[in-house]
Amino acid sequence: xxxxxxxxxxxxxxxxxxxxxxxxxxxxxxxxxxxxxxxxxxxxxxxxxxxxxxxxxxxxxxxxxxxxxxxxxxxxxxxxxxxxxxxxxxxxxxxxxxxxxxxxxxxxxxxxxxxxxxxxxxxxxxxxxxxxxxxxxxxxxxxxxxxxxxxxxxxxxxxxxxxxxxxxxxxxxxxxxxxxxxxxxxxxxxxxxxxxxxxxxxxxxxxxxxxxxxxxxxxxxxxxxxxxxxxxxxxxxxxxxxxxxxxxxxxxxxxxxxxxxxxxxxxxxxxxxxxxxxxxxxxxxxxxxxxxxxxxxxxxxxxxxxxxxxxxxxxxxxxxxxxxxxxxxxxxxxxxxxxxxxxxxxxxxxxxxxxxxxxx
Amino acid sequence: xxxxxxxxxxxxxxxxxxxxxxxxxxxxxxxxxxxxxxxxxxxxxxxxxxxxxxxxxxxxxxxxxxxxx
Numbered sequence: 001x002x003x004x005x006x007x008x009x010x011x012x013x014x015x016x017x018x019x020x021x022x023x024x025x026x027x028x029x030x031x032x033x034x035x036x037x038x039x040x041x042x043x044x045x046x047x048x049x050x051x052x053x054x055x056x057x058x059x060x061x062x063x064x065x066x067x068x069x070x071x072x073x074x075x076x077x078x079x080x081x082x083x084x085x086x087x088x089x090x091x092x093x094x095x096x097x098x099x100x101x102x103x104x105x106x107x108x109x110x111x112x113x114x115x116x117x118x119x120x121x122x123x124x125x126x127x128x129x130x131x132x133x134x135x136x137x138x139x140x141x142x143x144x145x146x147x148x149x150x151x152x153x154x155x156x157x158x159x160x161x162x163x164x165x166x167x168x169x170x171x172x173x174x175x176x177x178x179x180x181x182x183x184x185x186x187x188x189x190x191x192x193x194x195x196x197x198x199x200x201x202x203x204x205x206x207x208x209x210x211x212x213x214x215x216x217x218x219x220x221x222x223x224x225x226x227x228x229x230x231x232x233x234x235x236x237x238x239x240x241x242x243x244x245x246x247x248x249x250x251x252x253x254x255x256x257x258x259x260x261x262x263x264x265x266x267x268x269x270x271x272x273x274x275x276x277x278x279x280x281x282x283x284x285x286x287x288x289x290x291x292x293x294x295x296x297x298x299x300x301x302x303x304x305x306x307x308x309x310x311x312x313x314x315x316x317x318x319x320x321x322x323x324x325x326x327x328x329x330x331x332x333x334x335x336x337x338x339x340x341x342x343x344x345x346x347x348x349x350x351x352x353x354x355x356x357x358x359x360x
Numbered sequence: 361x362x363x364x365x366x367x368x369x370x371x372x373x374x375x376x377x378x379x380x381x382x383x384x385x386x387x388x389x390x391x392x393x394x395x396x397x398x399x400x401x402x403x404x405x406x407x408x409x410x411x412x413x414x415x416x417x418x419x420x421x422x423x424x425x426x427x428x429x
Contacts, residue, residue: 003400082395082421147373150369151369153368153394230379230405231408232375288370
């Protein structure tokens with residue numbers, strides 16, 4: 001049982017279940033083609049906390065808290081909870097920021113890229129092409145000795161911080177804490193941030209995803225990376241099952257509409273859909289996994305993955321405050337400049353962290 | 361026997377280091393990993409190359425994977 005989800009049938013089952021949950025969350029009230037989007041939901045959390053003031057994307061998404069909590073519980077139960085850290089935390093923080101910039105120009109993390117495709121949004125194809133390209137550039141560095149260094153084991157007790165952090169956010173949400181009349185928490189009255197099911201439903205869905213993903217090591221970026229790097233299609237089969245399940249449920253529930261124009265929370269600028277995901281893909285590979293995987297790893301006590309997640313949170317705030325994030329209206333000049341600079345920074349990070357034989 | 365110490369490294373570096381050692385051709389060698397995910401990844405990779413490997417689990421959750429022979 002302990003290793004069931006790590007088997008081939010297990011990862012396919014995990015992908016299918018997560019895809020099903022995502023499609024059902026949309027049916028239950030989450031925004032269209034956004035049943036689960038780690039980037040968008042972290043962005044909404046940043047909004048709820050007031051790290052940005054984009055009024056339409058502010059909600060303390062319980063799915064993320066649940067995903068962390070599920071991974072944390074599963075890691076404790078199956079003895080995978082091993083606090084560790086210290087592998088270039090600040091580089092990972094910036095990679096998290098850059099990944100968020102790229103994802104918010106495309107309008108979605110890799111999970112949402114697949115969910116958009118499963119909803120018939122053809123623009124997602126360009127995002128996925130960009131993602132594969134970005135991952136391939138990351139692999140160029142991996143095969144040449146790229147490494148952010150070894151993380152060090154920490155005491156088990158040192159792992160209390162992150163569960164408390166997410167627990168506090170959950171309490172803030174449940175009790176709708178708002179110390180200042182005009183201050184946080186912020187909740188969207190309209191737009192994507194206002195669309196969500198009941199807190200308990202989102203939380204339960206997140207918990208289920210967290211448990212399954214922790215056991216199966218489900219990772220959307222690892223799926224493509226392993227397929228390209230070592231022709232290992234294990235994780236990729238999980239990603240395909242994720243796509244297939246979401247597609248079937250979308251068809252059954254009438255959530256599928258094929259085309260480029262007028263897709264929900266998407267724009268039609270193919271070049272920047274692709275380039276945004278080139279940036280995100282590079283940053284994810286250089287940090288070791290997709291944003292979902294980073295959340296699950298942080299649940300296992302990986303403090304470096306947690307730093308990446310915090311980088312995404314801060315990046316989301318900056319992306320909206322500086323007009324980097326795209327909207328259904330299109331991509332801003334600030335977004336375009338940031339993506340190009342971000343790609344250059346990732347290239348420099350790649351070259352400057354080649355260690356040759358040092359990792360041996 | 362040659363040792364590849366992949367403890368503390370992010371995905372997919374344990375696999376990349378194992379691959380590099382396989383390409384250097386000196387068998388058997390041993391890979392140290394410290395997470396279940398790395399253990400699964402390395403053993404799956406080695407077996408996909410039609411090579412055998414044996415896993416010795418340690419009390420602290422780490423594992424020594426002996427590749428080939």
